[in-house]
Amino acid sequence: MNVLRTLIVAAAMLAAMSLTALAAPKSIKVATDATWPPMEMVDANKQIVGYDIDFLNAVAKEAGVSVEFKNTAWDGIFAGLDSGQYDAIISSVTITDERKAKYDFTDAYTSIGQILVVPKTDKSSKTIADLKGKKVGSQIGTTGAMEVKKVAGVESKTYDEIGLAFEDMAAGRISGVVCDEPVAAHFALQKKEYKEKFKIVGKAFTKEGYGIVVKKGNKELVALLNKGIKAVKAKNLDTKIHTKWVK
């Protein structure tokens, strides 16, 4: 009697599990570090907004899934993907070989580059190498941080959030900040308190593509998202989103 009941329950559970596995994911959980304006940030209404958010929503619509965003600190955002707390990351993640070795990426959905921001009082520096003997800030674990570390003689200082790096530069503790082009533009050109103090120098010195990150081996989700990205690009929706967020 008892054995029979256990068997039935087990069979039912197995059936349910195989059914969900077969069905396409209806809803995906996506992590983003919403401290990276204008790509991803929290607005005055405590909503996660930005380029990436609009973009992924458009992709999801084309792919026929719904998205639930989860605001996650950048430091450890990959660890959360490892432990299965969410299915994907869209957070201005540059596709690099190191990252590709551990995670799967969709096709690049936009291309940007790293750029240097310095105080207006600095008249001479054009590249990171000009800041030898000084401290240059970036966000921990970003391609910007890796670029700074590549330059010998420059002391790299990493921050949990890029905003804290700009605040530290305002306080005079560091001499430059390296980050993604659109983010640099947001802080140095648009933000009221920093507009007077900072300037962007030179041109972007890397060529990078942003991709959506999923767990290694999740081919199904990559294919689904790539399908969506293609559709969005075909309809030119990404240009509209770009104009909306990156001025």
Next chain:
Amino acid sequence: MSENPTTHTPIAVGDGAAIPHKSDAGLFTAWRIAFFGSILLCLFLAFGRPDQYLAIFKFIPDGILVTFKVTVGGILLAIVFGLIAGLGRISSNRLINGAASLYVEIIRGVPLLVQLFYIYYALGRFVKIPDIVSAIIAMAFCYGAYMAEIFRAGIQSIPKGQMEAALSLGMSRRQAMRQVILPQAFKVVLPPIGNEFIALLKDSSLVSILAVADLLRRGREYASESFNYFETYTVIALVYLIMTLFFSKLISMMEERLNEGR
């Protein structure tokens, strides 16, 4: 024999690592197992599985040094803040007493993490000082408030007759404090200060949010680029453990020495 006037009521233990005294056999053995076990484990990881772990051990040494600097600098400055505020708390001058009490109450009512952010960025608005110095000041400002209460309790644990005897010999209040009360109070406050030191060593990991390149920050930087989160935090935890165990042993040896001196 008359009652020994030098016995003071001990001050309750804080949240630092338990300090191993020889008299507590269980804790003493546990200390040895934990300390030497951690060192052995570190050696095993570094040389037994070098491809995963050796790079981590090579990446973090300057972070250990920064953690050490923040802790030692923090505790020394906190003792200064704590002594001043502790003396203020027992001052009969209402203005000084009020200011010291306000400091203690405000600091104890705000989380350390918030204070660190606040003091670090507030200081940055007005003065240009290196980040590590700001971090030390922020830590010390917070711990000074707790230290003030330890000093206050320590000073008040010295029998009233000591101050009276010193004053009766013609010493000023300040001389009596320096020559008679504080030397005795220091002996009473040493164990709780030792506990604060260990607690501060652990709390110093919070300065990593201020972009101070301490042990934890170095670990986070390594993990965020190598994605070896498990391996990195295993090493970070072991190194913190070795440091706290080492210092708690050092403190217990200092205490034993002081007690032998009598």
Next chain:
Amino acid sequence: MKAASRPMIEVSGVSKFFGSFQALSDVSFSVQDGEKVVIIGPSGSGKSTILRSINRLETIDRGRIVVNGMDVSDPKTDISKVREEIGMVFQSFNLFPHKTVLENLTLAQTVVRKRSKKDAEEIAMELLRKVNIAEKAAAYPAKLSGGQQQRVAIARSLAMNPKAILFDEPTSALDPEMIGEVLDVMKNLAREGMTMVVVTHEMGFAREVADRVIFMDHGRIVEEGTPEHFFTSATHERARLFLSQIL
């Protein structure tokens, strides 16, 4: 000089309150240079309070206390100057436990009297020999018996060359077999002409040493006179009752 004819200690019309409790009511007496005055009375009679008021360990609410020409009751008086000249010996000895016996004697000499370490130590050793405890000079107080500690405390007080010494129940905390050694030291001091004010329950000492006995009860001086008068023909009933209980 006029001051020479003034008493060493002059207490006039002193009252003190602890909250609503009146500890002292209109207490007046004086102590001449070289005089030995013993104050007795039941516990809570105010005898310790008036003694402690003489060097301002207690402040008074009404009245005046003049010591060696200095007005103790005037808040503007530098009380340290008064205390330098008036020694005090406590019931609980109050030796400094973190200092050796020798250091207990030299501390105030060097800090207050500004004597050299060598001079201070010479004076200290001489006084330790005088109170018969020179062999313990290097010991810490915790290693000494109560009687030994109190003799050191008397020597510590003498090291300041005081013009008078106040004794606040100096033998009350001692085991009976040690009382004698302390009283002997005090008797020697008396013979040498030290001005002494002694609060005590030792009636034998009072009878042998005192020039004058003051009996206090409920914060008032009830009876005052020579020991002969006091012990044989006290006029006040309460004094007689006290004597009958204690003798």
